[in-house]
Amino acid sequence: MRLGQYATGRDNNFNLVRFIAAFAVLWSHSYAIVISPAFEPWVQWLGYTPGGVAVDVFFVTSGFLVTASLMRLDNFRAFARARALRIFPALLVMSLLLALVMGPLLTTRPLDVYFSDSAVWKFIWKNSTILTGVKYSLPGVFENNHMQVVNGSLWTLPFELRCYLTLALVWWLASFVKSDKARMFTRIVVVGTALMLVSFWVAHHYAYKHWHTFRLFYFFFLGAAMWIYRARIPMSGTLFAVACVALIGGIVQPKTFFWIYPLTVPYIVMWLAYVPGGVLRQFNKLGDYSYGIYIYAFPIQQALVATVPGITPEQMIAAAGAGTVALAVLSWHLVEKPMLARKKP
Numbered sequence: 001m002r003l004g005q006y007a008t009g010r011d012n013n014f015n016l017v018r019f020i021a022a023f024a025v026l027w028s029h030s031y032a033i034v035i036s037p038a039f040e041p042w043v044q045w046l047g048y049t050p051g052g053v054a055v056d057v058f059f060v061t062s063g064f065l066v067t068a069s070l071m072r073l074d075n076f077r078a079f080a081r082a083r084a085l086r087i088f089p090a091l092l093v094m095s096l097l098l099a100l101v102m103g104p105l106l107t108t109r110p111l112d113v114y115f116s117d118s119a120v121w122k123f124i125w126k127n128s129t130i131l132t133g134v135k136y137s138l139p140g141v142f143e144n145n146h147m148q149v150v151n152g153s154l155w156t157l158p159f160e161l162r163c164y165l166t167l168a169l170v171w172w173l174a175s176f177v178k179s180d181k182a183r184m185f186t187r188i189v190v191v192g193t194a195l196m197l198v199s200f201w202v203a204h205h206y207a208y209k210h211w212h213t214f215r216l217f218y219f220f221f222l223g224a225a226m227w228i229y230r231a232r233i234p235m236s237g238t239l240f241a242v243a244c245v246a247l248i249g250g251i252v253q254p255k256t257f258f259w260i261y262p263l264t265v266p267y268i269v270m271w272l273a274y275v276p277g278g279v280l281r282q283f284n285k286l287g288d289y290s291y292g293i294y295i296y297a298f299p300i301q302q303a304l305v306a307t308v309p310g311i312t313p314e315q316m317i318a319a320a321g322a323g324t325v326a327l328a329v330l331s332w333h334l335v336e337k338p339m340l341a342r343k344k345p
Contacts, residue, residue, distance in 0.1 A: 004230035006274035007068070013273050014061060016283040018290035021054035025153060026297040026324060028054070030316040033147055033301045046254050053265070055156055056219045058290075059163070060266045061273065063223025066164060071182075071227075076168055082343050083164050086291075087157070089339040090331050092128040094295045098150060099124045099138060102299060106306055107140035114139050123150075130157045142302050153298045156216065163220040186228050193221040197262060204258050215262075222266050233270075240271040291336065292328025300324050 006012070028051030031039045040049040066083070073079050099120050107114045114120065117139040126135040134157070136149045170192070174185035196218035203211035226233060243264040250260030301320045304311055311319070 001235050002231055003226065003233040003235055003270060003274065006235055007227075007230050010284070011281060012284065013276060013280055014065070014284070015286065015288045015290070016280060017269065017273050018058065018061060018288065019283070019293070021057040022290040022293035022297070022328075023321065024050040024054040025294060026301070026320060027317055028052075029152070029298060029301060030313045030320065033145075033298075033305055034311060034313045034316050036146070046251065046257050048257070048261075056215070056262075056265060057269050058156075058294075059160070059216050059219035060223040060226075060269050062160065063163065063167075063220035063225075064227045064270070065223075067167060067224040067227040070167060070171055074171075076172065079168060085339045085343055086336070087130075087161075088128065090291060090295065090335050091130065091157075093331065093335050094151075095124045095128040098127075098299055102303060103138045103141050103150075106142070106303060107138065108143060109140035127151070127154060130154065130161060133158060142306055145302055145305050147302070149298075150302065151295070151298045153294055159213070159216045160220075163217060166217070167221075167224060186225075189221055189224050189228060193218060193225050196221060200262065201259065218262060219266065222262075226266065226270060233267075235271060235275050237275075240268065240275070243267045243271075287329070287332045287337065289325065289328040289332050292331035293324050296327045296331070297324045300327070 028040050028049045031041060037043070040051070042049055069082060070079050073082070103120065103123075104111055104114060109117075119135070119137065119139050123135045123138055126132055134151075134154045136152065136154075138150050141150060142148050170188045171185055174181045174188060177184040196214050200211060200214040200218050202208075203214050246260050247264045247268070250257040250264075297320060300323050301316055304316060304319055308315075308319075
């Protein structure tokens, strides 16, 4: 069967794949927050982390699903509304909770000094919109932790927005070729994806400090290309096995990892999202808790470091995992799902 034959309806494993990815970020950050980023899993071995892989998974799946939405709607206003309802309400609630609840509880400043500091209100504004960047600190909060960042996971969200805007811009530019809009859109996406891959390889090889930009855009637009070519991509157990073996080869020989990894992971992700069935599909009915885990895990982990002296990474994974999942469930059912229900069909 082809990917296009699977990619119909909502019966898939995307919620499970993204849940695991979000938890991988929490696992990875537990070592960075408790000890040091140098102690994150796989860093010394591959120069990469489970959190990095998880972010790539998010961008591949996002590119695939967001492109499907854009091409189905074929309307920038409807597309922008759908993306805004998915991202911003949960961000606003998270920003308010961190600045107005967690911050006052954990700050070392007197409350009148804390609330009179413009940084508190800038934190709410910037992190609930992410249009003008991210603010990482609150007055007196986590200043005794070895990392003072309140929510370090937010750094990827501006990149996500830029990918959305770039995708919409490409769709709009393609509309000027009235004879065959879809073909022009495809050409731009494919060429752009190839350029991002080459740029990713070159930038990483020469240790260019902004290589993550090329990496994230590559994975997003490869996901977009996979949607466009879904009718031609076979979902084969043999190809899945070959991709897994090749990836393992890159892990065994770390010097080849970054050459092999971006070519194999996207296919592995799509195969896992659509092919395995049975009891795994039941998870899809629970809801999409991945976004809530992603935006709440880091501050919960930082709060645990600040309030539980001597906590170990393993204890952090268990404690932060339980608290974060609880908040993610509430975020999904009280904020995200009701907002998504407001999207026009």
